[in-house]
Amino acid sequence: MNDDLKDLIRVGAGAKPASLVFKHARVLDVFTCTVLEDMDVALWKDKIAGISREGYAGEREIDLAGKTLVPGLLDGHLHVESTMLTVSEFARCVVPHGTTTIIIDPHEIANVLGLDGIRYILESAKYQPLTVHVCLPSCVPATDLETAGSKLSAFDLWSFFQNKWVVGLAEMMNYPGVINGDKGVLEKIELAQSMGKRIDGHAPGLRGKPLNAYLAANVKSDHECISLEEAEEKLSRGMHIMIREGSLAQNMEDLLPLVNDRNHTRFMFVTDDRHPHTLRDHGHMDAIVRKAIRLGLAPEIAIKMASYNTAIYFKLESLGAIAPGYFADLAVVGDIKSFQVEMVFKNGEMVARDNRLLYTPPDRRDLEIRSTVNIKWLEPGDFSVPVKNGKLRVIEIIPKSLYTRELRVAPKIRGNEVVADPENDIAKIVVVDRHQARHVGVGFVRGFGLKSGAWAQTIAHDSHNVIAVGMNDTDLMKAIIRIRKIGGGIAVAENDAILEELPLPIAGLMSDKSFPEVTEAMDRLFLALQKRLGSPIGDPFMTLSFLALPVIPELKITDRGLVDVKTFRHVDRWVE
Numbered sequence: 001m002n003d004d005l006k007d008l009i010r011v012g013a014g015a016k017p018a019s020l021v022f023k024h025a026r027v028l029d030v031f032t033c034t035v036l037e038d039m040d041v042a043l044w045k046d047k048i049a050g051i052s053r054e055g056y057a058g059e060r061e062i063d064l065a066g067k068t069l070v071p072g073l074l075d076g077h078l079h080v081e082s083t084m085l086t087v088s089e090f091a092r093c094v095v096p097h098g099t100t101t102i103i104i105d106p107h108e109i110a111n112v113l114g115l116d117g118i119r120y121i122l123e124s125a126k127y128q129p130l131t132v133h134v135c136l137p138s139c140v141p142a143t144d145l146e147t148a149g150s151k152l153s154a155f156d157l158w159s160f161f162q163n164k165w166v167v168g169l170a171e172m173m174n175y176p177g178v179i180n181g182d183k184g185v186l187e188k189i190e191l192a193q194s195m196g197k198r199i200d201g202h203a204p205g206l207r208g209k210p211l212n213a214y215l216a217a218n219v220k221s222d223h224e225c226i227s228l229e230e231a232e233e234k235l236s237r238g239m240h241i242m243i244r245e246g247s248l249a250q251n252m253e254d255l256l257p258l259v260n261d262r263n264h265t266r267f268m269f270v271t272d273d274r275h276p277h278t279l280r281d282h283g284h285m286d287a288i289v290r291k292a293i294r295l296g297l298a299p300e301i302a303i304k305m306a307s308y309n310t311a312i313y314f315k316l317e318s319l320g321a322i323a324p325g326y327f328a329d330l331a332v333v334g335d336i337k338s339f340q341v342e343m344v345f346k347n348g349e350m351v352a353r354d355n356r357l358l359y360t361p362p363d364r365r366d367l368e369i370r371s372t373v374n375i376k377w378l379e380p381g382d383f384s385v386p387v388k389n390g391k392l393r394v395i396e397i398i399p400k401s402l403y404t405r406e407l408r409v410a411p412k413i414r415g416n417e418v419v420a421d422p423e424n425d426i427a428k429i430v431v432v433d434r435h436q437a438r439h440v441g442v443g444f445v446r447g448f449g450l451k452s453g454a455w456a457q458t459i460a461h462d463s464h465n466v467i468a469v470g471m472n473d474t475d476l477m478k479a480i481i482r483i484r485k486i487g488g489g490i491a492v493a494e495n496d497a498i499l500e501e502l503p504l505p506i507a508g509l510m511s512d513k514s515f516p517e518v519t520e521a522m523d524r525l526f527l528a529l530q531k532r533l534g535s536p537i538g539d540p541f542m543t544l545s546f547l548a549l550p551v552i553p554e555l556k557i558t559d560r561g562l563v564d565v566k567t568f569r570h571v572d573r574w575v576e
Contacts, residue, residue, distance in 0.1 A: 011042055011049035012324050018042035021058030026068040030308040030321045033300040043328045046347035050324050068336050070303050071320050072100025072329030073285035074310040075271055077223050077242055081108035081509040082273035089515045091130040094284040096352035098331035098341040105170035107137035111463050112372050112507040114150030127362040129351045135170035136160055138188055142173050145550045146558035148463040149435040154187035161195045167314045171202035173551045179213045189217050204552055223270050231255050240313050241267050245288045247275040248542040249402050256295050264301045268310040276519045290339050299336040372508050373488045376437040383442055383473045385418040390576040395555045397447030402546045406555040408575050420471040422451050431548055432466040433559040443557045451534030453494030456480045458508030460548040465559045467548050492528045500528045
């Protein structure tokens with residue numbers, strides 16, 4: 001018999017002292033959504049051995065004096081690249097907030113580096129005080145409407161499904177491919193099914209019979225619901241609903257009224273894309289729990305949706321609850337209604353207290369990664385838009401949403417060219433292929449509120465080409481060229497000079513610097529956009545990054561031009 005298992009059983013029976021006992025704790029029971037009063041919780045090494053009012057003795061004891069013990073929190077869908085942090089720095093940021101497990105989709109880095117990107121994430125996740133599970137990216141590239149850095153087939157993914165940390169196939173964005181029986185898409189789904197893995201969905205606005213067809217392929221979740229009616233239909237068809245609260249896309253207020261005592265087990269919380277300043281200023285899953293409680297959800301259910309529900313969905317049967325045999329991933333809060341995390345335990349060891357890290361970070365592991373910014377030689381004429389008859393198609397930003405609208409406007413003309421129009425809040429937007437150094441897409445966008453200057457970044461979902469927006473071609477060119485010189489990142493320009501920048505040398509998506517250094521650089525970038533360029537919107541960098549995503553309606557832009565997402569085809573800038 002395994003000695004650890006034998007000892008765990010003896011500790012649970014009270015026949016052996018525990019390695020650690022929490023005394024006089026209030027314990028959240030996620031199975032019944034109740035709080036158990038005045039309990040002792042006994043641990044043996046990394047597992048929970050027992051819970052009892054009769055008391056346990058331990059080699060170490062912590063008297064919680066009525067504070068509440070809750071399961072460590074899980075983020076069910078996260079692109080860690082969107083934080084611009086390495087996995088190690090992300091762990092140092094979120095562990096003090098009670099997050100002990102994340103399920104990540106390395107879709108962003110895979111679109112740039114392919115299999116090397118997935119390997120990088122899996123390797124960098126080792127030896128962290130945070131359990132990292134992976135759902136393999138299902139759509140690399142997301143569509144054939146853009147130039148990506150890689151193309152992954154079911155055959156490419158097969159070996160990764162053997163990895164014990166891989167729990168699913170990530171968001172299947174190509175729902176038309178599923179519905180129309182695309183061979184490559186179905187091969188990935190069938191492979192995941194054969195391995196017993198979850199298949200996550202991504203189907204904004206999909207309803208009726210097309211939804212039925214999509215779900216018939218065993219897609220089990222969606223994080224893209226934006227209306228109560230859409231989520232209600234998907235719930236009734238058997239989907240698990242991931243309620244997303246990212247830096248830009250925030251759907252909780254719209255969807256939470258659907259959650260009740262009868263159906264709450266079918267919901268979980270996710271962040272999807274969360275910028276470092278959001279993590280610093282608001283927190284991680286703990287912030288989502290607090291918001292849900294403020295909006296009227298029972299604290300017991302809110303915490304369960306951020307822990308046990310996620311674990312059960314991903315078949316992680318030893319996580320997300322406080323019960324014998326479960327891993328001792330725990331957080332201590334003074335009161336579940338205010339949900340302020342005071343202590344965090346990972347595998348039975350205290351790793352954070354009062355928002356301070358107590359663990360020694362693992363030694364920095366230098367994982368080699370190649371350069372990823374390769375753009376064509378740019379000429380001033382590459383950004384020009386000659387005048388034609390008719391009206392101009394313009395992308396309109398919808399605040400706090402990934403969706404956009406298509407506008408048709410009379411252009412502002414200078415000479416024989418269309419130019420940015422600050423009076424009507426219309427800027428020029430450019431996407432430059434950084435993978436094959438071939439294409440440049442040019443269009444116009446309304447909603448950034450820019451008065452001058454430009455900025456560029458290598459964060460542009462999903463293929464992460466160079467995307468830039470600005471009020472004149474000189475500053476657009478300056479920012480893009482600077483991006484190439486620093487090997488990827490963000491650069492703000494005005495009057496042909498660089499104001500601020502943040503290098504992101506890891507695939508043009510992630511910094512090799514510390515969390516404080518990244519957030520300080522982001523603060524300077526925000527200040528430059530707000531004070532110098534005049535943009536008043538809340539998160540311009542993330543907003544810009546999603547304007548190149550040709551799978552979320554209505555009008556987007558890639559390196560190959562404007563995309564009508566409703567018809568999945570390129571369209572001309574001009575409408576006669």
